[in-house]
Amino acid sequence: MTQRRIVSALENSIRSHPQNDALVTGDEVITYRQFGEYVDEFVAKLQASTRRGEFVGIEATRTPSSIVAMVGAMIAECPFVFIDPRDSTSSNAGKVSSLDIEVVARTADGSPVPVLATASTLPWGTAADQDPAIGVPTGGDRIGYAIHTSGSTGEPKCVLVRVDPLARVIEDHVRQLEVTPESRTLQFARLTFDGCITEILWTLTAGACLVILPEERLRPGAMLGATLENYRVTHLKTTPFALTATDPTSAMSLRHVVNGGGACRPALMRKWSEVAAFHNAYGLTETTICNLLSDPLTPDECADGVPLGKLVGEGDYHLESLPLSTEDGTRRGPRGELVITGGCVAFGYLTPTGVRRFLDANGVQIYRTGDVVEMRGGELYFVERVDRQVKVRGYRIDPGEIESAACRLDGVVEAVVTAESHDGSDQAAADALVCYYLGAATPREVRGHLEVVLDGYKVPSVIQQIDTLPYTRNGKVDRDALRASRQATRSEQATVPAAEQVLQLARHLTGVADAGLNDNFFDIGGDSASTLILVNRLKELGWMDVGVRDVLRAENLESLVLELSERSV
Numbered sequence: 001m002t003q004r005r006i007v008s009a010l011e012n013s014i015r016s017h018p019q020n021d022a023l024v025t026g027d028e029v030i031t032y033r034q035f036g037e038y039v040d041e042f043v044a045k046l047q048a049s050t051r052r053g054e055f056v057g058i059e060a061t062r063t064p065s066s067i068v069a070m071v072g073a074m075i076a077e078c079p080f081v082f083i084d085p086r087d088s089t090s091s092n093a094g095k096v097s098s099l100d101i102e103v104v105a106r107t108a109d110g111s112p113v114p115v116l117a118t119a120s121t122l123p124w125g126t127a128a129d130q131d132p133a134i135g136v137p138t139g140g141d142r143i144g145y146a147i148h149t150s151g152s153t154g155e156p157k158c159v160l161v162r163v164d165p166l167a168r169v170i171e172d173h174v175r176q177l178e179v180t181p182e183s184r185t186l187q188f189a190r191l192t193f194d195g196c197i198t199e200i201l202w203t204l205t206a207g208a209c210l211v212i213l214p215e216e217r218l219r220p221g222a223m224l225g226a227t228l229e230n231y232r233v234t235h236l237k238t239t240p241f242a243l244t245a246t247d248p249t250s251a252m253s254l255r256h257v258v259n260g261g262g263a264c265r266p267a268l269m270r271k272w273s274e275v276a277a278f279h280n281a282y283g284l285t286e287t288t289i290c291n292l293l294s295d296p297l298t299p300d301e302c303a304d305g306v307p308l309g310k311l312v313g314e315g316d317y318h319l320e321s322l323p324l325s326t327e328d329g330t331r332r333g334p335r336g337e338l339v340i341t342g343g344c345v346a347f348g349y350l351t352p353t354g355v356r357r358f359l360d361a362n363g364v365q366i367y368r369t370g371d372v373v374e375m376r377g378g379e380l381y382f383v384e385r386v387d388r389q390v391k392v393r394g395y396r397i398d399p400g401e402i403e404s405a406a407c408r409l410d411g412v413v414e415a416v417v418t419a420e421s422h423d424g425s426d427q428a429a430a431d432a433l434v435c436y437y438l439g440a441a442t443p444r445e446v447r448g449h450l451e452v453v454l455d456g457y458k459v460p461s462v463i464q465q466i467d468t469l470p471y472t473r474n475g476k477v478d479r480d481a482l483r484a485s486r487q488a489t490r491s492e493q494a495t496v497p498a499a500e501q502v503l504q505l506a507r508h509l510t511g512v513a514d515a516g517l518n519d520n521f522f523d524i525g526g527d528s529a530s531t532l533i534l535v536n537r538l539k540e541l542g543w544m545d546v547g548v549r550d551v552l553r554a555e556n557l558e559s560l561v562l563e564l565s566e567r568s569v
Contacts, residue, residue, distance in 0.1 A: 411441030
């Protein structure tokens with residue numbers, strides 16, 4: 001299924017289902033017959049203003065106009081890039097300049113047919129301080145579109161995606177998600193995120209209906225739930241955050257739900273599989289959106305973790321070995337960095353000095369994902385980002401492995417593990433693992449579970465129950481905000497009476513919020529590093545002669561408090 005086959009499938013939908021709804025908004029319904037007319041009108045404009053193979057900018061608005069522009073650009077064989085007016089002027093100017101964009105398709109007065117504007121007349125048209133265009137490759141490797149990475153692991157990068165491999169990805173989604181002319185897909189992803197490409201094309205190539213709504217109608221929680229009900233959405237692909245914050249209801253019409261963009265937890269899968277076939281998906285911008293998609297999952301097969309799925313699109317993979325920790329007793333299968341190879345791999349990065357191809361020394365298309373995965377029972381399971389591996393007290397640790405283990409406990413919905421210093425003074429000198437989690441389980445229950453399923457050195461020193469997880473603008477967990485919240489809690493302890501400081505500090509150092517005087521400090525998570533912090537904090541409070549031996553000898557926190565109370569402050 002090449003680009004011509006995608007275009008043929010789109011044209012077939014228009015021809016075969018003229019009366020079906022193609023696009024639905026909050027106040028407008030566009031049939032396939034109308035959609036075809038709008039696309040034809042736009043293609044005529046585009047062909048009169050551009051050359052085949054010339055990049056076109058598309059203003060990223062949640063309107064039918066943007067969809068008409070995207071489909072029209074594909075038919076006219078013009079590669080495209082979405083440009084969000086809400087992004088910074090310098091960011092958008094960089095896109096226009098580097099891709100040598102001369103015209104931009106814009107939404108005008110609510111019309112479904114875009115107008116073409118000269119890029120240099122727009123606020124973010126080519127700026128004087130932008131580098132000149134490098135030049136986009138043409139010929140055998142036809143570029144379908146450019147997409148910019150989120151920058152969550154560094155500076156955003158411009159990925160040039162070849163058009164032909166995209167077709168197989170779409171075909172596989174239509175088949176596995178059982179998309180039919182009766183289906184209704186919610187267009188959830190931002191248009192500057194590559195997930196939107198699959199949502200749009202699996203829908204329109206199957207003659208189904210694409211539901212396009214303002215972002216406020218997609219807010220995770222009650223608002224998203226109401227949208228799914230009111231617009232009779234049958235197909236939804238969204239993030240772990242959105243699925244965690246939203247509850248399914250019997251009033252929803254969902255047939256297929258796909259988790260994408262982050263690790264999927266068993267509790268999440270159990271919740272949504274009650275109302276729809278639930279799939280987990282994995283992919284990267286650099287490897288044509290989606291590489292792995294699971295069949296419908298059941299709670300029984302996900303009790304020990306949620307598999308990433310089987311290959312979709314044109315490509316293959318292998319695992320490259322990574323440095324191992326000195327102990328690896330809890331590993332249940334081969335583990336390594338996931339490397340994607342084959343036709344699905346995008347063309348490369350467009351950089352200020354030229355195109356950096358995704359090729360190895362032998363000219364093989366290859367992309368190292370930076371993700372650590374584990375093979376168990378013939379299935380791949382996500383473990384962690386390579387760049388999130390940490391070294392704490394001499395051990396190399398994958399925080400994602402601990403997060404996944406915590407989420408296997410009933411009562412834990414989501415978990416995030418960070419490496420921090422016990423006293424919060426210097427993250428670079430991390431001496432403690434901290435596990436923040438959502439769920440009804442108590443910290444004691446989480447610790448007991450982890451002590452059974454993990455090697456001892458992997459059990460976090462601090463296990464802290466939280467009400468909500470903070471997220472960045474790109475939908476990633478904001479680990480810096482979690483660390484800051486813990487330090488804010490610590491700073492508040494200064495107002496607590498001196499007699500309560502021991503309990504408050506023990507709770508902070510272990511995360512056990514209900515730690516009481518009958519608890520032994522080490523039984524609730526105390527270790528050598530946190531003992532030193534405890535002693536130093538007690539000295540700051542005035543007990544200058546307290547030492548590590550006092551903590552070690554104390555039967556419980558009450559005996560430690562009694563010992564200290566007998567000393568002058």
